Amino acid sequence: MSTEVTVPVLGESITEATLGEWLKKPGDAVKADEPIASLETDKVSIEVPSPVAGVMGQQVVKVGDTVNVGAVIASIEAGGAVSAPTSAAVSATAGQQAPAAERTGDGLSPTLSPSVRRLVLEKGVDPSTIKGSGKDGRLTRDDVLGAPAAAPKSEPSPAAASVTAAAPIAVTGERGEERVRITRLRQTVARRLKEAQNTAAxxxxxxxxxxxxxxxxxxxxxxxxxxxxxxxxxxxxxxxxxxxxxxxxxxxxxxxxxxxxxxxxxxxxxxxxxxxxxxxxxxxxxxxxxxxxxxxxxxxxxxxxxxxxxxxxxxxxxxxxxxxxxxxxxxxxxxxxxxxxxxxxxxxxxxxxxxxxxxxxxxxxxxxxxxxxxxxxxxxxxxxxxxxxxxxxxxxxxxxxxxxxx
Known part of the structure; x- marks a missing residue:
């Protein structure tokens, strides 16, 4: 049995929003009222809570999509835990749990917002050691900016030392670019400021x-x-x-x-x-x-x-x-x-x-x-x-x- 998750009422005269990020992935366990996604309106970001406890099901829309109030964006499947691997696989990996960096790919919690995730990578800090001041303990940019940078290890392993030594060779001098979708809030700010310049003296x-x-x-x-x-x-x-x-x-x-x-x-x-x-x-x-x-x-x-x-x-x-x-x-x-x-x-x-x-x-x-x-x-x-x-x-x-x- 599944329960639909819809876009909540966003406020007076606000009829649509942009999906800013998914806070849960399909298969993740979800508690009732736990945020599963964040929506960006013209003025604020709003978190969408799960109406029931269960498992995150299908995500109907993608990050960056525009959604209307009442639209279905996901489903929550009945159940209280993430689908588990077979017992053989569990026993094979028991006591050999991969470090956080291997479990998440980039070493960061999947609930970090893109801007916070990028800042964590830039500062080289361990997000698990930082106390979040955001809703439900989530990290904010200010939390990361106030955290001390990770100290280098005093005795790196030979493998790590070889990677470190090889790092300068990997620098090619090429210049990279990154394209990031303008948030709905920033689009609104830009439009209103330009309107002010065009209209007011x-x-x-x-x-x-x-x-x-x-x-x-x-x-x-x-x-x-x-x-x-x-x-x-x-x-x-x-x-x-x-x-x-x-x-x-x-x-x-x-x-x-x-x-x-x-x-x-x-x-x-x-x-x-x-x-x-x-x-x-x-x-x-x-x-x-x-x-x-x-x-x-x-x-x-x-x-x-x-x-x-x-x-x-x-x-x-x-x-x-x-x-x-x-x-x-x-x-x-x-x-x-x-x-x-x-x-x-x-x-x-x-x-x-x-x-x-x-x-x-x-x-x-x-x-x-x-x-x-x-x-x-x-x-x-x-x-x-x-x-x-x-x-x-x-x-x-x-x-x-x-x-x-x-």
Missing amino acids: LLTTFNDVDMTAVIEARTKYKDLFEKKHGVRLGFMGFFVKAACQALRDIPNVNAQIDGDEIVYHDYADISVAVSAPNGLVVPVIRDAQEMSVAQIEKTIGDFGARAKAGTLTMDDMKGGTFTISNGGVFGSLMSTPIINPPQSAVLGLHRIEDRAVVRDGQVVVRPMMYLALSYDHRLIDGREAVTFLVALKNAIEDPTRLLIDL
Whole structure:
């Protein structure tokens, strides 16, 4: 008896997805609700669970195929174990189990995603020694990047030594290529960014901000903050809070164009870019204007953890009235971010570095950060953009303004 596995409901207005990878092979034992495949939608990757326990049967579609909601993609056969070899074969191989590298061909678990698998091979690490932080303990790119490289063996066997010695001879100088299908998420990001460039009158305005006061406040209160709220005190909480106040004062930055109308929002749903195994995703902090710094930090921390685990949902990334992207965590000094339609503006944060500035007629060294506001000039005038950045700058350089609503 077999049970069909169908594409689940993917979210509002989402009718199709792309099969990203199979997490089980035909013949593998499967538990009820265990993921057997991952689907890529326009915004997130979604794992398809097995409806019953049994054995993985026929896989109806191939990796890269487009599937509709409700379509059959595989079957689960009745039974609780993988088909076993004959008893003679079992006895012949007892005590002589092949090492993991021989059992899987390339030494990697078959449940690794292609990008993680490639990274494991590049770093030369043993995936069985790494604790996965993803769903059901699966490895993510961050897990592999944080793992130490495998140490060379001190006394290689003669056979291994001969292989090692022969390796340089195998290098021919030929250049290889690899073709990888563009993921559905990357295709969507590319299309939306190009649409923004083609439709909006994009312009970027810059300013810089002295981070001294925020750094001092963070240093002074970070331990008490984490003890009370159970989350680390970062810089994003300050910037989101300051952005909400600036958006209230300059409402056009928080608005959007809809046909021949302007839609103003009396709330601030802040989209924040966080890192996920397959790239950056942009979940939304709902009603951020009503939140404390602690609530904002908790929400961002939760987004980050769920992004790594691959459990963010379509609803998490739906909507948003304004975006903050922090390229500084990757070392970016300055950038011109592109707006996320239908939003009209995006704030780019960058790395903090000591620079010489003039204060009260004296040249001093201060921790400075460049700010970049990209905006749709059809809706937002230069004066409004500059005023927004100045309001943000004033709040960060004097955080007391955030407490007394100035």
